[in-house]
Every structure is written in structure tokens, then in C-alpha cells.
């Protein structure tokens with residue numbers, strides 16, 4: 001049987017990481033996968049994470065299974081980050097959170113739940129979106145459609161086209177939105193636009209699925225939740241997939257969560273029972289370590305302060321590199337206007353580079369960016385920026 005299996009194409013993002021690893025050029029630059037690098041090009045373990053791990057090592061007494069929906073303390077901390085610590089949603093127990101293996105795990109559980117509970121539902125995706133979104137939905141057997149989002153002519157949100165498409169959404173559909181720091185474009189709706197999107201979805205009888213993977217990477221922890229909070233003010237029901245890969249630097253620990261928001265505590269509990277049955281049939285129950293780190297940090301005032309400082313430093317370095325990138329390109333005589341990059345938020349920007357230019361960057365300069373033109377700004381450092389901008393100037 002196995003003789004006849006054909007090879008699958010490499011993954012659009014992780015496949016590029018493999019190609020980068022195999023490139024012998026000592027000056028190679030990886031702006032593909034969304035992983036933060038410090039100014040020395042290293043992906044650090046945060047000091048707050050190391051501290052929390054020491055504590056866990058000393059105090060942990062068991063390695064038995066977690067409940068199907070994971071660490072309860074972690075779930076409560078996740079809700080406080082999403083809704084704000086004093087939120088009415090938390091007091092009314094209208095939300096239920098499951099710890100999942102990364103944001104991808106949360107999205108897959110959400111997709112399996114949608115497939116099971118709402119077999120007629122279509123999930124709407126922004127155009128463009130994270131390349132794994134359509135794959136996850138397809139794997140779960142959930143049909144997907146797309147709505148316009150990013151306008152390459154203005155390098156900004158095409159809100160009129162987005163709204164027009166969302167007016168076509170059917171009752172019972174699900175609309176996937178990036179909570180902040182849109183991946184791949186770095187372009188987010190304004191708080192007013194978020195409210196308008198929320199009202200439109202309520203009118204259509206659709207619910208939002210928020211992919212929230214970059215809280216704290218745009219403007220700040222609370223600031224980056226502004227869109228979500230605007231939606232919460234109008235939408236009584238939603239699904240939220242969280243990831244702590246980026247903001248805690250816990251990529252390989254696979255720390256995520258799926259939160260369902262229902263109209264009352266009874267509905268939330270019913271939905272949670274369905275989510276748990278989906279998880280049990282998928283990976284049974286989640287891994288312990290990463291969520292214990294997040295719960296330890298968020299539950300300790302000093303560690304939380306240290307983490308917030310470390311998160312701010314990552315955010316500031318990325319925003320500094322956005323400005324330096326635009327300035328260095330201009331200093332090298334590149335005439336194309338890249339100033340939009342300083343107006344975008346989070347790890348990513350769409351460079352607007354074309355397929356052939358992207359291929360030349362890789363072939364001639366060992367510079368890796370996604371085929372879509374997405375660059376990971378967090379991979380630009382003071383020591384590679386000069387070479388990067390010269391190469392971009394050359395291929396342009």
C-alpha cells in the first residue's frame with residue numbers, strides 16, 4: 001500500500017524553515033517563519049519563563065494526566081487576558097476555556113467542533129490569511145470561503161470590500177478574524193471598524209472565530225485586545241483561539257487555548273462538554289509544561305511584571321526594525337515607497353515583492369521570505385539589515 005503514496009508538497013512556512021536550515025551560506029537570513037529573534041539573531045528563552053520553570057521543577061509533585069480541557073488555573077488566566085480581569089463574562093461564567101497544544105491545536109479543535117455541531121456551516125477567511133487556516137478547515141471537513149481584506153494598491157484594509165462580502169454571509173456561518181497583528185499583512189481594523197464588523201455578524205446571524213496569536217506584539221497587551229473587546233460589546237457568542245507561542249516565546253512548548261463564549265453559563269457548559277469530546281478523540285488531554293509556565297507567570301506579580309517588560313522589549317525591537325528597514329531601503333536609493341511597513345503591526349508585513357524577486361532573493365542571497373511576499377520583521381537585526389536592504393534594492 002505504502003509504495004503508491006505520493007509525496008506531499010512542502011509546507012508554505014515550515015517547509016521554508018527546512019530549506020533555510022539546509023542552506024550552507026553563513027550569511028543566510030530567515031524572514032520566513034514567525035519566530036522572534038533578538039538583536040543577535042537568537043530566539044531567547046525569556047527570563048520570566050526560566051524563573052517559572054525553576055519554580056515548577058521544585059514544586060511539581062505529579063506528572064499524571066491533566067483533565068481533558070487542561071489546567072484550570074491557566075484557563076482562568078487566559079480569560080483574564082482576553083476579557084479583562086474584572087469582566088462580567090468571567091463573573092457570569094459565560095466563557096469556557098480549554099488548554100490546547102498551541103493556537104493550531106485550538107483552531108483544529110474549533111474546526112472539529114464546528115463540523116460536528118454545525119454541519120452546514122461555512123467558515124469565512126480573510127484574503128489573504130495564514131496558509132494553515134484553509135488546511136486545518138479542510139482536514140476537519142469544514143467548507144471555507146474568503147472575504148476581501150488587504151488591498152495591495154494601498155497596503156491597507158479594504159474595509160468597504162470586506163463589509164460587502166460579509167453581507168453575503170449566511171446565518172449559522174462562522175467568520176474567522178485575526179484578533180490583532182493580522183498574519184500575513186500586519187493590517188488591523190480600527191476599534192470602530194471592529195464594532196461595525198460585530199454588528200454586521202450579529203445581523204447576519206453568524207459568529208466570529210477569533211485567531212488571537214499576537215496579543216502584546218502590536219501596541220500592548222490591553223491595546224491589542226481593543227478589537228476583541230469591541231466585538232464582545234456586540235456579539236453574545238464567539239470562539240477564540242489563543243496562542244502563547246509568540247508573547248511568551250514558548251513556541252516549542254505548544255501553549256494555546258480555545259475559549260467559547262456563550263449567552264449564559266448553562267450554554268457555555270454544554271458547548272464545553274462537546275469541545276471535550278472533540279479533544280478526547282484527538283489528543284486526549286494537553287501537555288502540562290507550557291501551560292504551567294504561563295499560569296505561574298500570570299499568577300505571580302513580580303514574574304508578570306518581568307514578563308510584561310520582556311514582551312515590551314520584543315515589541316519595541318520589532319517596531320524599531322520596521323522604521324530602520326524603511327530608512328535603510330531609502331538610504332540605499334530604493335525608490336519604491338515602503339513607508340507602509342511602519343504603519344503595520346506585529347511580526348509581519350506584506351513586502352509587495354513579486355514571485356520572481358522572492359526567488360532571486362533566495363537563490364542569489366540566501367534570503368528566505370514567504371512566496372506570498374510576507375516578511376517576518378522580527379527576523380531583521382542590526383547585523384543583517386544592511387545586507388537585506390542591499391539585496392532587496394538589487395532585485396527591485
Ligand code: LMR
Nearest residue numbers: 013032033034035130183
Ligand atoms: C507563522 O505564521 O509563521 C507562525 O504562525 C508559525 C506557523 O506555525 O506557521
